[in-house]
Amino acid sequence: MRFLMVFIALFSLTHQRGEAQHIHAELTDSLKKTCKIESINDIFTKGTWGGHVRNYFMVTDHIGDYKTQYADAIGMKIHYTTAEYRGFSMALGGIFSFDLFSSDLAELDPRAGRYPAYELQLFDIENPENKYDLDRLEELYLKYSFGKKSSILVGRHQIFTPFVNPADGRMKPYAFQGATLDFGEIENTRFQLSFITHVSPRSTVEWHRIEDSLGKYSTGVNPKGEHAEYEDHIESDGLLILGFDRKFGNSLNISGNYYYADNVLSTAYLKAEYTKQLNPNLRLLAGLEGVTENKVGNGGNESEDHAYMCPQDNNYGVGYTVGAEYKTFNFSVSGLSMADQGRFLFPREWGRENFFVTIPRGRIEGLGDARLYRFHLGKKFKSGLIAQLDYTYLDGPGTDTVELNKYRIPNYNQVNLDLAYEFHGWMKGTTLHFLYVYKEAKEEVVPEVEYYQANFNHFNLVANVLF
Numbered sequence: 022m023r024f025l026m027v028f029i030a031l032f033s034l035t036h037q038r039g040e041a042q043h044i045h046a047e048l049t050d051s052l053k054k055t056c057k058i059e060s061i062n063d064i065f066t067k068g069t070w071g072g073h074v075r076n077y078f079m080v081t082d083h084i085g086d087y088k089t090q091y092a093d094a095i096g097m098k099i100h101y102t103t104a105e106y107r108g109f110s111m112a113l114g115g116i117f118s119f120d121l122f123s124s125d126l127a128e129l130d131p132r133a134g135r136y137p138a139y140e141l142q143l144f145d146i147e148n149p150e151n152k153y154d155l156d157r158l159e160e161l162y163l164k165y166s167f168g169k170k171s172s173i174l175v176g177r178h179q180i181f182t183p184f185v186n187p188a189d190g191r192m193k194p195y196a197f198q199g200a201t202l203d204f205g206e207i208e209n210t211r212f213q214l215s216f217i218t219h220v221s222p223r224s225t226v227e228w229h230r231i232e233d234s235l236g237k238y239s240t241g242v243n244p245k246g247e248h249a250e251y252e253d254h255i256e257s258d259g260l261l262i263l264g265f266d267r268k269f270g271n272s273l274n275i276s277g278n279y280y281y282a283d284n285v286l287s288t289a290y291l292k293a294e295y296t297k298q299l300n301p302n303l304r305l306l307a308g309l310e311g312v313t314e315n316k317v318g319n320g321g322n323e324s325e326d327h328a329y330m331c332p333q334d335n336n337y338g339v340g341y342t343v344g345a346e347y348k349t350f351n352f353s354v355s356g357l358s359m360a361d362q363g364r365f366l367f368p369r370e371w372g373r374e375n376f377f378v379t380i381p382r383g384r385i386e387g388l389g390d391a392r393l394y395r396f397h398l399g400k401k402f403k404s405g406l407i408a409q410l411d412y413t414y415l416d417g418p419g420t421d422t423v424e425l426n427k428y429r430i431p432n433y434n435q436v437n438l439d440l441a442y443e444f445h446g447w448m449k450g451t452t453l454h455f456l457y458v459y460k461e462a463k464e465e466v467v468p469e470v471e472y473y474q475a476n477f478n479h480f481n482l483v484a485n486v487l488f
Contacts, residue, residue: 056104056105058104058105058106063104064103064104064106065103065104067104068101068102068103068104069101069102069104070099070100070101070102071099071100071487071488072097072098072099072100072114072487072488073097073098073485073486073487073488074095074096074097074485074486074488075094075095075096075097075098075118075192075483075484075485076093076094076095076121076483076484076485077092077093077094077095077143077191077192077481077482077483077484078091078092078093078481078482078483079091079092079093079139079140079143079479079480079481079482080479080480081137081139081140081473081477081478081479081480082477082478082479082480083471083472083473083476083477084476084477084478085471085476086132087130087132087133087468087472088124088130089124090124090126090137090139090140091123091124091140092120092122092123092124092126092137092140092141092143092144093120093121093122093123094118094119094120094121094143094144094192095118095119095121096116096117096118096119096155096192096193097116097117097118098114098115098116099114099115099116100112100113100114100160101113101114105166108165108166108167109163109164109165109166110163110164110166111162111163111164112160112161112162112164112178113158113160113161114158114159114160114161115156115157115158115159115160116156116157116159116192116193117155117156117157118143118144118155118156118192118193119152119153119155120143120144120152120153123140123152124137124140126140126141126144126149127149127150130468130472132468132472133468133469133471133472134469135469135472135473136149137473138472138473139382139473139479141224142191142223142224143191143192143224144192144224145224145225145226146222146224146225146237146238147225147226147227147237148226151226154226155192155193155226156226157193157196157221157226158177159177159193159194159196159221160176160177160178160179160196161176161177162174162175162176162177162178163175163176168204168205168206169205169206170203170205170206170211171202171203171204171205171206172202172203173200173201173202173203174200174201174202174203175199175200176198177196177197177198177219178196178197178198178201179194179196179197180197180201180215180217180262180372182213182262182264182278182280182372183278183290183292183374183375183376184278184280184288184290184367184371184372184373184374184375185197185215185217185260185262185280185371185372186372186373186375187223187372188223188372188373190223190373190381191223191224192224193221193223193224193225193226194223195220195221195222195223195370195371195372196220196221197215197217197219197220197221198217198218198219198220198228199215199216199217199218199219199259199260200215200216201213201214201215202214202215209267209268209269210265210266210267210268211265211266212263212264212265213262213263213264213265214261214262214263214264215260215261215262215264216259216260216261216262217231217259217260217261217262218230218231218259219231219234220234220370220371222234222237222238222369222370222371225237231257231258231259231260231282232255232256232257232258232321233253233255234368234370234371235251235252235255235285235321235329235368235370236251236252236253236255236370237252237370238369238370239369239428240252241387241427241428241429242423242427242428242429243326243331243423244331244333244334244363244364244423244424245423246423249427250326250327251321251322251327251328251329254321254322254324254327254328255285255321255322255327255328255329256284256321256322257282257283257284257285257321258283258284259282259283260280260281260282260283260371261280261281261282261283262278262279262280262281263278263279263281264276264277264278264279265277271296271298272295272296272297273293273294273295274293274294274295275291275292275293275294276291276292277289277290277291277292278290280367281317282317282368283317283318284317284318284319284320284321285316285317285318285320285321285329285330286314286315286316286317286320286329286330286366286367287314287315287317288312288313288314288367289312289313289314290310290311290312291310291311291312292308292309292310292311293308293309293310294306294307294308295307295308302347302348303345303346303347304345304346305344305345306342306343306344306345306346306353307341307342307343307344308341308342308343308377309339309340309341310339310340310341310357310376310377311337311338311339311340312337312338312340312365312376313336313337313338314334314335314336314337314365314366314367315335316330316331316332316334316335317330320332320334329366329368330366331363333362333363333424334363334364334365334366334389335362335363336359336360336362336363336364336365336366336389337359337360337362338357338358338359338360338365338385339357339358340355340356340357340358340376340377340378341355341356341377342354342355342356342377343355344397349400349401349402350398350399350400351397351398351399351400352397352398352399353377353395353396353397354394354395354396354397355376355377355378355394355395355397356377356378356392356393356394356395357376357377357378357385357392357393358391358392359385359388359389359390359391359392360389360390361389361390361418361425362389363389363424363425364387364388364389364424364425364426364427365385365386365387365388365389366386366387366427367386369384369386374386376393377395378393378394378395378413380395380411380413380435380437381437381439381456381458382435382437382458382460382479383413383415383435383460385415387426387427387428387430388417388418388425388426388427388430389418389424389425389426390417390418390422390425391415391416391417391418391425392415392416392417393413393414393415393416394413394414394416395411395412395413396411396412396413397409397410397411398410398411404442405442405443405444405445406440406441406442407439407440407441407442407443408438408439408440409437409438409439409440410436410437410438410439411435411436411437411439412434412435412436412437413434413435413437414433414434414435415430415432415433415435416432417430417431417432419431419432419464420464420466420467420470428474429470429474430474431462431463431464431466431470431471431474431475432462432463432464433460433461433462433463433474433475434460434461434463435458435459435460435461436458436459437456437457437458438455438456438457439454439455439456439457440454440455440456441453441454441455442454450486450487450488451484451485451486451487452484452485453482453483453484454481454482454483454484454485455480455481455482455483456479456480456481456483457478457479457480457481458477458478458479458481459477459478459479460474460475460476460477460479461475461476462474462475462476
């Protein structure tokens with residue numbers, strides 16, 4: 022019976038990209054405004070609902086004397102939005118998942134002394150024994166829409182920014198609680214203002230205050246090379262986010278975001294993207310980006326041993342991308358360089374950074390004096406298959422330079438093969454997604470550094486049905 026369940030799940034489900042729920046929300050908004058509300062009953066009966074069913078099968082095989090880890094998770098998300106009345110609407114969304122089968126994810130690797138990172142992220146990283154009590158209420162908000170393209174939203178909701186975002190690449194995305202103002206009354210321009218008080222990190226079940234969320238993932242080491250001990254010691258009243266996006270004609274787009282975590286850090290990110298259509302078949306692409314950050318207050322705690330940001334962690338970085346799209350092919354070369362003024366830090370519990378060089382299973386957060394390069398090739402086939410091949414190379418400070426390497430990430434080569442197929446006809450809304458990752462260290466590494474950071478083959482087969 023279990024085999025039959027797995028077969029049906031793998032055949033009929035697929036991966037959902039982060040923007041899918043955002044697009045669904047926009048369609049829901051347009052439908053709500055066409056409804057005629059004559060009673061309270063209409064507010065609820067004329068609402069809209071949707072969601073997804075997802076099955077995620079994952080295997081990680083390390084090159085060396087490590088146990089091969091695997092897991093298969095299945096789950097569902099349901100989202101409901103009421104019809105809009107005088108600008109007001111409400112929404113409710115929840116998600117649950119189960120462990121269909123897996124290796125022993127609650128067992129520490131005897132050599133590395135660590136849990137199986139990727140497979141455990143399908144369930145509950147705070148409780149490796151938890152396989153079935155994995156439900157979470159991740160959306161519950163009141164929304165007021167005004168003007169043509171503006172709204173105020175209060176409650177549990179999703180945030181879409183370069184560093185704070187759902188990053189929906191496991192069974193449960195990042196979710197946030199607070200208030201967001203989205204203002205779009207100026208042509209070709211959008212502004213966003215958010216204040217976040219709580220977060221439920223990806224691959225967790227519980228909600229935490231902003232100050233308590235730091236450290237739920239690996240804390241790495243401090244600049245002295247000792248285990249960082251800032252978890253449960255951070256003092257902060259919340260996270261403020263300012264964002265804007267401006268289009269200049271059909272070619273240039275400039276966007277920026279500023280993150281201010283009370284008593285912890287401030288981070289500013291600016292990006293410019295330019296496109297040039299040379300002919301119907303050929304389009305050129307180019308982009309520049311920059312990031313800078315500074316410690317705020319005492320970095321989270323008056324004791325440097327318990328602070329998230331240390332005095333020397335005030336870094337900046339610059340990135341670029343150039344590429345082209347020719348018919349169904351696309352190619353790009355990207356790079357990002359981080360200065361040597363401490364480590365670039367941004368809590369992984371709040372989302373995933375999105376630089377031009379960012380690919381699945383690769384991050385530069387926690388590094389200083391580092392350069393990351395990416396070569397990308399993609400093609401869309403008439404059948405509906407989308408194939409992408411990425412190669413990245415990290416030239417960093419090395420695992421022993423701990424004052425510039427929070428997680429002791431080794432220099433590495435990484436290759437990703439990403440295949441996605443969208444079904445049509447009777448199976449419309451169903452897609453299969455396959456991701457293969459090979460990561461190779463370019464320096465000698467000890468087991469506790471190597472485990473899930475280098476020298477492995479990693480396989481993902483994700484299936485999802487959107488409804």
